[in-house]
Amino acid sequence: MSNEKGTEVCKVYEEHLDKILEAKKKLPEEELLLDVADFFDALGNPTRLKILFALLEEELCTCDLSNIAGLSVSAISHQLRILKDRKIVAYRKDGKNVFYHLDDEHVKEILNVALKHMEE
Amino acid sequence: MSNEKGTEVCKVYEEHLDKILEAKKKLPEEELLLDVADFFDALGNPTRLKILFALLEEELCTCDLSNIAGLSVSAISHQLRILKDRKIVAYRKDGKNVFYHLDDEHVKEILNVALKHMEE
DNA sequence: AGAACATTTGCACAATTGCTCAAATATAGA
């Protein structure tokens, strides 16, 4: 037996039908869910996390972040683009420098909850 | 000029030295940071997110989750292993079924903050 | 033991990721 996506369906399907329909109904819409996944994905990388933790305190330029993370300026710039695209950081230009800062209060909250979680 | 990791260092290094050292000092330790990255990485995938949102309400078996996510049982099982390894879900065996549930109160909190964040 | 069903596991493969290198772009000052 197959469902609409061509994947097999277990026999408990009928027995668990109510739970399954209920769960499906309460899932966030596909588009919202993909946005949330993108958001977490942006945080789920050591380099990008270092950038974000560093920016918790104060704005820093690309070169500063390169020093802090111990990676090439280019690597940091690539990662900053991802964070910029996802509206997690924003920037301010000052002469030759580009200073980045967190664009989002939720990020601070989430980083702190996660830290607390891991430390337990 | 190069730092200890072989990457180039900008000239503003000296001027920004205080900020950089301060930021480095406040970064979480490497191991903790990697754990946090792993945690977010686990949430940063549409399939795993669907699983977690579905489990917000009640425990579900592998087959139920396969139906809900619209993916093969095998794909779900692979993703459940990742969530299990990272202590994000736990399971209970009941006959032929294996029922999964969230292993972590922080996850609920974080999922809700993230949802709120994306909806704004 | 044998059949039926649920789940897990190993393999293979396409797609994505994260980095480096080199080149392009931008800004400031002589």
Place this chain on the structure above:
DNA sequence: TCTATATTTGAGCAATTGTGCAAATGTTCT
């Protein structure tokens, strides 16, 4: 304008990821 510094961008490549398939493992029932 020419030079120096800071940043971004694109190409290329090794490593990782997510999935389906097929086989293996577990569990229950007859």
